[in-house]
Amino acid sequence: MTAESVSTVSAERRTPKIVTPRRPAGTVYRGREGMWSWVLHRITGVAIYFFLLVHILDTSLVRVSPEAYNAVINSYKTPIMGLGEIALVAAIGLHALNGLRIIAIDFTGFGTRHQKAMFWVAIGLWVVLLAGFVPRQLMHIFGGA
Amino acid sequence: MSNAVMDKPAVPEVIPSFTATLIIRRFDPEVDDEPRWQDFDVEVYPTDRVLDALHKIKWEQDGSLTFRRSCAHGVCGSDAMRINGRNRLACKTLIKDLDISKPIYVEAIKGLPLEKDLIVDMEPFFESYRQINPFLMAGATKDGKERKQSPVERARFDDTTKCILCAACTSSCPVFWTDGQYFGPAAIVNAHRFIFDSRDEGAGVRLDILNDKEGVWRCRTTFNCSEACPRGIEVTKAIAEVKQAIMRGKA
Numbered sequence: 001m002t003a004e005s006v007s008t009v010s011a012e013r014r015t016p017k018i019v020t021p022r023r024p025a026g027t028v029y030r031g032r033e034g035m036w037s038w039v040l041h042r043i044t045g046v047a048i049y050f051f052l053l054v055h056i057l058d059t060s061l062v063r064v065s066p067e068a069y070n071a072v073i074n075s076y077k078t079p080i081m082g083l084g085e086i087a088l089v090a091a092i093g094l095h096a097l098n099g100l101r102i103i104a105i106d107f108t109g110f111g112t113r114h115q116k117a118m119f120w121v122a123i124g125l126w127v128v129l130l131a132g133f134v135p136r137q138l139m140h141i142f143g144g145a
Numbered sequence: 146m147s148n149a150v151m152d153k154p155a156v157p158e159v160i161p162s163f164t165a166t167l168i169i170r171r172f173d174p175e176v177d178d179e180p181r182w183q184d185f186d187v188e189v190y191p192t193d194r195v196l197d198a199l200h201k202i203k204w205e206q207d208g209s210l211t212f213r214r215s216c217a218h219g220v221c222g223s224d225a226m227r228i229n230g231r232n233r234l235a236c237k238t239l240i241k242d243l244d245i246s247k248p249i250y251v252e253a254i255k256g257l258p259l260e261k262d263l264i265v266d267m268e269p270f271f272e273s274y275r276q277i278n279p280f281l282m283a284g285a286t287k288d289g290k291e292r293k294q295s296p297v298e299r300a301r302f303d304d305t306t307k308c309i310l311c312a313a314c315t316s317s318c319p320v321f322w323t324d325g326q327y328f329g330p331a332a333i334v335n336a337h338r339f340i341f342d343s344r345d346e347g348a349g350v351r352l353d354i355l356n357d358k359e360g361v362w363r364c365r366t367t368f369n370c371s372e373a374c375p376r377g378i379e380v381t382k383a384i385a386e387v388k389q390a391i392m393r394g395k396a
Contacts, residue, residue: 026170026180026252029317030230034368038319105366105385112382115368
Protein backbone atom coordinates (compact mmCIF):
# COMPACT_ATOMS: atom_id res chain seq x y z
CA MET A 1 0.00 0.00 0.00
CA THR A 2 2.66 2.48 1.08
CA ALA A 3 5.11 1.32 -1.52
CA GLU A 4 2.39 1.56 -4.18
CA SER A 5 1.41 5.12 -3.31
CA VAL A 6 5.04 6.20 -3.21
CA SER A 7 5.66 4.81 -6.65
CA THR A 8 2.51 6.52 -7.99
CA VAL A 9 3.54 9.87 -6.53
CA SER A 10 7.05 9.63 -7.91
CA ALA A 11 5.68 8.54 -11.28
CA GLU A 12 3.30 11.52 -11.34
CA ARG A 13 6.06 13.87 -10.38
CA ARG A 14 8.35 12.53 -13.05
CA THR A 15 5.89 12.11 -15.91
CA PRO A 16 5.78 15.72 -17.16
CA LYS A 17 9.55 15.95 -17.07
CA ILE A 18 10.46 12.81 -18.97
CA VAL A 19 10.22 13.02 -22.73
CA THR A 20 10.43 9.82 -24.77
CA PRO A 21 14.16 9.20 -25.14
CA ARG A 22 15.34 10.22 -28.54
CA ARG A 23 18.71 8.72 -29.28
CA PRO A 24 20.05 8.57 -25.73
CA ALA A 25 23.50 8.05 -27.21
CA GLY A 26 23.42 11.67 -28.44
CA THR A 27 23.05 13.28 -31.85
CA VAL A 28 25.34 12.54 -34.77
CA TYR A 29 28.16 15.10 -34.81
CA ARG A 30 27.48 17.55 -37.61
CA GLY A 31 30.91 17.67 -39.17
CA ARG A 32 31.40 19.35 -42.52
CA GLU A 33 33.27 18.52 -45.77
CA GLY A 34 36.41 17.41 -43.94
CA MET A 35 34.65 14.87 -41.75
CA TRP A 36 32.49 13.40 -44.51
CA SER A 37 35.42 13.18 -46.91
CA TRP A 38 37.22 11.18 -44.20
CA VAL A 39 34.17 8.88 -43.79
CA LEU A 40 33.98 8.30 -47.55
CA HIS A 41 37.76 7.77 -47.72
CA ARG A 42 37.60 5.13 -44.99
CA ILE A 43 34.60 3.29 -46.51
CA THR A 44 36.07 3.24 -50.03
CA GLY A 45 39.47 2.27 -48.60
CA VAL A 46 38.12 -0.79 -46.78
CA ALA A 47 36.01 -1.77 -49.81
CA ILE A 48 39.04 -1.54 -52.12
CA TYR A 49 41.07 -3.64 -49.68
CA PHE A 50 38.55 -6.48 -49.90
CA PHE A 51 38.43 -6.17 -53.68
CA LEU A 52 42.23 -6.45 -53.89
CA LEU A 53 42.14 -9.53 -51.64
CA VAL A 54 39.74 -11.31 -54.01
CA HIS A 55 41.55 -9.94 -57.07
CA ILE A 56 44.91 -11.36 -55.97
CA LEU A 57 43.28 -14.74 -55.24
CA ASP A 58 41.51 -15.00 -58.62
CA THR A 59 44.60 -13.87 -60.56
CA SER A 60 46.87 -16.33 -58.76
CA LEU A 61 44.43 -19.09 -59.70
CA VAL A 62 45.93 -19.10 -63.23
CA ARG A 63 49.09 -20.69 -61.76
CA VAL A 64 47.03 -23.47 -60.20
CA SER A 65 44.59 -24.30 -62.97
CA PRO A 66 43.98 -22.25 -66.17
CA GLU A 67 40.55 -23.93 -66.56
CA ALA A 68 39.45 -22.87 -63.09
CA TYR A 69 40.79 -19.36 -63.81
CA ASN A 70 38.71 -19.17 -67.02
CA ALA A 71 35.60 -20.37 -65.17
CA VAL A 72 36.00 -17.70 -62.51
CA ILE A 73 36.69 -14.92 -65.02
CA ASN A 74 33.65 -15.98 -67.09
CA SER A 75 31.47 -15.72 -64.01
CA TYR A 76 32.53 -12.05 -63.80
CA LYS A 77 30.93 -11.34 -67.19
CA THR A 78 27.41 -11.17 -65.77
CA PRO A 79 25.35 -7.95 -65.46
CA ILE A 80 25.61 -8.07 -61.64
CA MET A 81 29.41 -8.09 -61.83
CA GLY A 82 29.25 -5.37 -64.49
CA LEU A 83 27.37 -3.14 -62.05
CA GLY A 84 29.89 -4.12 -59.39
CA GLU A 85 32.64 -2.83 -61.67
CA ILE A 86 30.89 0.54 -61.75
CA ALA A 87 30.95 0.58 -57.94
CA LEU A 88 34.63 -0.41 -58.02
CA VAL A 89 35.61 2.38 -60.43
CA ALA A 90 33.54 4.86 -58.39
CA ALA A 91 35.25 3.84 -55.15
CA ILE A 92 38.79 3.86 -56.57
CA GLY A 93 38.20 7.17 -58.37
CA LEU A 94 36.96 8.86 -55.21
CA HIS A 95 39.72 7.37 -53.06
CA ALA A 96 42.40 8.45 -55.54
CA LEU A 97 41.14 12.01 -56.02
CA ASN A 98 40.55 12.57 -52.29
CA GLY A 99 43.95 10.99 -51.64
CA LEU A 100 45.59 13.75 -53.72
CA ARG A 101 43.67 16.28 -51.59
CA ILE A 102 44.97 14.69 -48.38
CA ILE A 103 48.56 14.78 -49.69
CA ALA A 104 48.13 18.51 -50.36
CA ILE A 105 46.74 18.98 -46.83
CA ASP A 106 49.60 17.08 -45.19
CA PHE A 107 52.40 18.80 -47.09
CA THR A 108 51.24 22.34 -47.87
CA GLY A 109 49.77 25.25 -45.95
CA PHE A 110 47.64 25.92 -49.03
CA GLY A 111 46.03 22.52 -48.60
CA THR A 112 44.80 23.13 -45.04
CA ARG A 113 43.39 26.55 -45.98
CA HIS A 114 41.53 25.37 -49.10
CA GLN A 115 40.51 21.84 -48.13
CA LYS A 116 36.78 22.48 -48.63
CA ALA A 117 37.24 23.85 -52.16
CA MET A 118 39.60 20.96 -52.95
CA PHE A 119 36.97 18.49 -51.73
CA TRP A 120 34.39 19.88 -54.15
CA VAL A 121 36.97 19.92 -56.96
CA ALA A 122 37.65 16.24 -56.23
CA ILE A 123 33.90 15.50 -56.30
CA GLY A 124 33.59 17.43 -59.59
CA LEU A 125 36.43 15.50 -61.23
CA TRP A 126 34.92 12.28 -59.91
CA VAL A 127 31.54 13.08 -61.51
CA VAL A 128 33.27 13.83 -64.85
CA LEU A 129 35.17 10.54 -64.54
CA LEU A 130 31.98 8.56 -63.95
CA ALA A 131 30.08 10.47 -66.65
CA GLY A 132 32.65 9.19 -69.12
CA PHE A 133 32.72 5.64 -67.81
CA VAL A 134 29.21 4.71 -66.66
CA PRO A 135 27.28 5.11 -69.99
CA ARG A 136 29.92 3.09 -71.85
CA GLN A 137 29.88 0.41 -69.19
CA LEU A 138 26.07 0.23 -69.19
CA MET A 139 26.10 -0.20 -73.01
CA HIS A 140 28.67 -2.93 -72.52
CA ILE A 141 26.55 -4.76 -69.93
CA PHE A 142 23.08 -4.41 -71.41
CA GLY A 143 23.83 -3.69 -75.09
CA GLY A 144 25.45 -7.08 -75.53
CA ALA A 145 28.39 -5.48 -77.33
CA MET B 146 21.26 40.29 -17.49
CA SER B 147 21.21 42.60 -14.48
CA ASN B 148 22.52 45.45 -16.61
CA ALA B 149 19.50 45.33 -18.92
CA VAL B 150 17.71 47.93 -16.77
CA MET B 151 20.47 50.42 -17.46
CA ASP B 152 20.12 50.04 -21.23
CA LYS B 153 16.36 50.37 -21.50
CA PRO B 154 15.60 54.07 -20.76
CA ALA B 155 17.47 55.27 -23.87
CA VAL B 156 15.14 53.28 -26.18
CA PRO B 157 11.67 53.07 -24.65
CA GLU B 158 10.28 50.71 -27.31
CA VAL B 159 9.60 47.09 -26.35
CA ILE B 160 12.33 44.71 -27.44
CA PRO B 161 10.63 41.72 -29.09
CA SER B 162 11.22 38.38 -27.48
CA PHE B 163 10.43 34.92 -28.75
CA THR B 164 10.08 31.40 -27.38
CA ALA B 165 12.95 29.03 -28.01
CA THR B 166 12.72 25.31 -27.33
CA LEU B 167 15.84 23.73 -25.94
CA ILE B 168 16.17 19.96 -25.81
CA ILE B 169 18.87 19.14 -23.32
CA ARG B 170 20.54 15.78 -22.79
CA ARG B 171 20.24 15.22 -19.05
CA PHE B 172 22.07 12.68 -16.95
CA ASP B 173 22.00 12.33 -13.18
CA PRO B 174 24.26 9.44 -12.14
CA GLU B 175 22.27 8.95 -8.92
CA VAL B 176 18.95 8.46 -10.73
CA ASP B 177 19.47 7.69 -14.41
CA ASP B 178 20.88 4.52 -15.91
CA GLU B 179 21.47 6.34 -19.15
CA PRO B 180 21.09 9.91 -20.40
CA ARG B 181 17.64 11.20 -21.35
CA TRP B 182 16.41 14.16 -23.37
CA GLN B 183 14.30 16.82 -21.72
CA ASP B 184 12.76 19.86 -23.39
CA PHE B 185 12.33 23.38 -22.03
CA ASP B 186 10.53 26.39 -23.51
CA VAL B 187 12.35 29.63 -22.74
CA GLU B 188 11.39 33.23 -23.50
CA VAL B 189 14.51 34.86 -24.97
CA TYR B 190 15.64 38.04 -26.69
CA PRO B 191 17.49 38.17 -30.02
CA THR B 192 20.56 39.31 -28.10
CA ASP B 193 20.52 36.26 -25.82
CA ARG B 194 23.07 33.50 -26.07
CA VAL B 195 22.55 29.80 -25.43
CA LEU B 196 24.19 30.36 -22.03
CA ASP B 197 21.49 32.94 -21.14
CA ALA B 198 18.79 30.39 -22.00
CA LEU B 199 20.53 27.78 -19.80
CA HIS B 200 20.69 30.30 -16.96
CA LYS B 201 16.97 31.05 -17.34
CA ILE B 202 16.17 27.34 -17.17
CA LYS B 203 18.37 26.82 -14.12
CA TRP B 204 17.13 29.92 -12.28
CA GLU B 205 13.43 29.82 -13.20
CA GLN B 206 12.44 26.28 -14.23
CA ASP B 207 14.75 23.52 -13.01
CA GLY B 208 17.52 24.25 -10.54
CA SER B 209 18.96 20.78 -10.96
CA LEU B 210 20.26 21.54 -14.48
CA THR B 211 24.04 21.29 -14.21
CA PHE B 212 26.61 22.95 -16.45
CA ARG B 213 29.96 24.71 -16.15
CA ARG B 214 30.53 28.36 -16.87
CA SER B 215 32.79 30.96 -15.36
CA CYS B 216 33.55 34.19 -17.19
CA ALA B 217 30.62 33.85 -19.64
CA HIS B 218 32.54 35.90 -22.22
CA GLY B 219 34.46 33.35 -24.26
CA VAL B 220 37.75 33.62 -22.40
CA CYS B 221 37.78 30.98 -19.66
CA GLY B 222 36.73 28.06 -21.86
CA SER B 223 34.41 26.43 -19.32
CA ASP B 224 31.16 26.11 -21.26
CA ALA B 225 32.09 24.13 -24.35
CA MET B 226 29.10 21.96 -25.28
CA ARG B 227 27.50 20.38 -28.34
CA ILE B 228 24.84 22.76 -29.68
CA ASN B 229 22.79 21.40 -32.59
CA GLY B 230 25.40 18.72 -33.14
CA ARG B 231 28.45 21.00 -33.22
CA ASN B 232 30.89 21.93 -30.48
CA ARG B 233 30.44 25.55 -29.47
CA LEU B 234 30.91 27.80 -26.45
CA ALA B 235 27.42 28.44 -25.04
CA CYS B 236 28.52 32.00 -24.18
CA LYS B 237 29.52 32.81 -27.78
CA THR B 238 26.51 31.32 -29.57
CA LEU B 239 23.57 33.68 -30.17
CA ILE B 240 20.25 31.86 -30.21
CA LYS B 241 19.00 33.94 -33.14
CA ASP B 242 21.91 32.65 -35.25
CA LEU B 243 20.65 29.08 -34.84
CA ASP B 244 17.60 27.75 -36.69
CA ILE B 245 14.94 28.83 -34.17
CA SER B 246 12.07 27.25 -36.11
CA LYS B 247 13.42 23.94 -34.78
CA PRO B 248 14.31 22.94 -31.23
CA ILE B 249 17.89 23.56 -30.15
CA TYR B 250 19.69 20.40 -29.10
CA VAL B 251 22.21 20.89 -26.29
CA GLU B 252 24.39 18.05 -25.00
CA ALA B 253 27.75 17.51 -23.33
CA ILE B 254 30.92 17.30 -25.39
CA LYS B 255 31.71 13.83 -26.70
CA GLY B 256 34.57 11.46 -25.91
CA LEU B 257 35.16 12.42 -22.26
CA PRO B 258 33.41 10.60 -19.36
CA LEU B 259 29.96 12.13 -18.71
CA GLU B 260 29.55 13.14 -15.06
CA LYS B 261 26.26 15.02 -14.89
CA ASP B 262 24.04 16.77 -17.47
CA LEU B 263 26.45 18.97 -19.47
CA ILE B 264 29.51 18.30 -17.32
CA VAL B 265 32.24 15.85 -18.35
CA ASP B 266 35.40 14.72 -16.58
CA MET B 267 38.13 16.90 -18.14
CA GLU B 268 41.02 15.03 -16.48
CA PRO B 269 41.99 12.86 -19.52
CA PHE B 270 42.08 16.07 -21.58
CA PHE B 271 44.37 17.90 -19.13
CA GLU B 272 46.53 14.79 -18.71
CA SER B 273 47.37 14.90 -22.45
CA TYR B 274 48.03 18.63 -22.12
CA ARG B 275 50.50 18.09 -19.25
CA GLN B 276 52.35 15.38 -21.19
CA ILE B 277 53.56 17.77 -23.91
CA ASN B 278 55.42 20.03 -21.38
CA PRO B 279 53.29 23.17 -21.78
CA PHE B 280 55.90 25.57 -20.39
CA LEU B 281 59.04 27.35 -21.60
CA MET B 282 62.00 24.98 -21.59
CA ALA B 283 65.14 27.10 -21.64
CA GLY B 284 68.34 27.47 -19.61
CA ALA B 285 69.67 30.75 -18.21
CA THR B 286 70.79 33.30 -20.80
CA LYS B 287 74.56 33.96 -20.98
CA ASP B 288 74.47 37.58 -19.88
CA GLY B 289 71.54 37.11 -17.51
CA LYS B 290 69.36 39.43 -19.58
CA GLU B 291 66.00 38.95 -21.32
CA ARG B 292 65.41 36.60 -24.28
CA LYS B 293 64.94 38.75 -27.36
CA GLN B 294 62.48 37.83 -30.09
CA SER B 295 61.72 39.59 -33.36
CA PRO B 296 58.11 40.31 -34.43
CA VAL B 297 58.54 37.78 -37.23
CA GLU B 298 59.66 35.09 -34.79
CA ARG B 299 56.71 35.92 -32.54
CA ALA B 300 54.25 35.76 -35.44
CA ARG B 301 55.41 32.21 -36.24
CA PHE B 302 53.37 30.73 -33.35
CA ASP B 303 50.85 33.53 -32.75
CA ASP B 304 47.84 31.47 -33.86
CA THR B 305 48.39 28.71 -31.32
CA THR B 306 48.82 31.13 -28.37
CA LYS B 307 45.07 31.83 -28.55
CA CYS B 308 44.02 28.46 -27.08
CA ILE B 309 41.75 28.65 -24.01
CA LEU B 310 41.73 24.86 -23.33
CA CYS B 311 37.95 24.54 -23.69
CA ALA B 312 38.27 21.05 -25.27
CA ALA B 313 35.88 21.92 -28.12
CA CYS B 314 38.49 20.72 -30.65
CA THR B 315 39.60 17.53 -28.89
CA SER B 316 36.01 16.42 -28.23
CA SER B 317 35.02 17.06 -31.88
CA CYS B 318 37.68 14.66 -33.16
CA PRO B 319 36.37 11.27 -34.41
CA VAL B 320 39.75 9.70 -33.64
CA PHE B 321 39.59 10.91 -30.02
CA TRP B 322 36.03 9.52 -29.61
CA THR B 323 37.14 6.01 -30.50
CA ASP B 324 40.71 6.15 -29.17
CA GLY B 325 41.01 8.05 -25.90
CA GLN B 326 44.79 7.48 -25.92
CA TYR B 327 45.23 9.98 -28.78
CA PHE B 328 46.80 13.23 -27.52
CA GLY B 329 44.09 15.20 -29.29
CA PRO B 330 44.19 18.54 -31.13
CA ALA B 331 44.41 20.79 -28.04
CA ALA B 332 47.58 19.13 -26.68
CA ILE B 333 49.22 19.34 -30.13
CA VAL B 334 48.21 23.00 -30.52
CA ASN B 335 49.86 23.80 -27.18
CA ALA B 336 52.96 21.81 -28.13
CA HIS B 337 53.06 23.80 -31.41
CA ARG B 338 53.01 27.02 -29.37
CA PHE B 339 56.37 26.13 -27.78
CA ILE B 340 57.93 24.05 -30.58
CA PHE B 341 57.90 27.09 -32.90
CA ASP B 342 58.85 29.61 -30.19
CA SER B 343 62.41 30.83 -30.94
CA ARG B 344 63.12 31.26 -27.18
CA ASP B 345 62.26 27.65 -26.34
CA GLU B 346 64.90 24.89 -26.36
CA GLY B 347 62.63 21.89 -25.78
CA ALA B 348 61.31 21.41 -29.33
CA GLY B 349 63.20 18.12 -29.73
CA VAL B 350 61.69 16.71 -26.53
CA ARG B 351 58.16 17.64 -27.57
CA LEU B 352 58.58 16.36 -31.14
CA ASP B 353 59.80 13.07 -29.63
CA ILE B 354 56.68 12.85 -27.44
CA LEU B 355 54.36 13.55 -30.38
CA ASN B 356 56.21 11.24 -32.81
CA ASP B 357 54.16 8.34 -31.51
CA LYS B 358 51.35 6.19 -32.87
CA GLU B 359 49.06 8.00 -30.42
CA GLY B 360 50.67 11.32 -31.34
CA VAL B 361 50.30 13.54 -34.42
CA TRP B 362 50.15 10.55 -36.78
CA ARG B 363 46.69 9.65 -35.45
CA CYS B 364 45.34 12.85 -37.06
CA ARG B 365 43.13 12.01 -40.04
CA THR B 366 42.58 15.63 -41.12
CA THR B 367 38.80 15.66 -40.66
CA PHE B 368 38.99 19.41 -39.84
CA ASN B 369 36.29 19.06 -37.15
CA CYS B 370 38.73 20.68 -34.71
CA SER B 371 39.35 23.70 -36.94
CA GLU B 372 35.59 24.16 -37.40
CA ALA B 373 34.91 23.80 -33.67
CA CYS B 374 37.59 26.15 -32.28
CA PRO B 375 35.86 29.20 -30.73
CA ARG B 376 39.09 31.19 -31.08
CA GLY B 377 39.43 30.46 -34.80
CA ILE B 378 42.77 28.66 -34.46
CA GLU B 379 43.73 26.77 -37.62
CA VAL B 380 44.16 23.58 -35.62
CA THR B 381 44.61 21.11 -38.47
CA LYS B 382 47.22 23.42 -40.01
CA ALA B 383 49.15 23.50 -36.71
CA ILE B 384 49.04 19.69 -36.50
CA ALA B 385 50.27 19.43 -40.11
CA GLU B 386 53.19 21.76 -39.25
CA VAL B 387 54.16 19.56 -36.30
CA LYS B 388 54.02 16.50 -38.60
CA GLN B 389 56.36 18.25 -41.04
CA ALA B 390 58.71 19.34 -38.24
CA ILE B 391 59.00 15.70 -37.14
CA MET B 392 59.72 14.58 -40.70
CA ARG B 393 62.41 17.25 -41.15
CA GLY B 394 63.78 16.50 -37.67
CA LYS B 395 63.64 20.15 -36.57
CA ALA B 396 61.19 22.95 -35.90
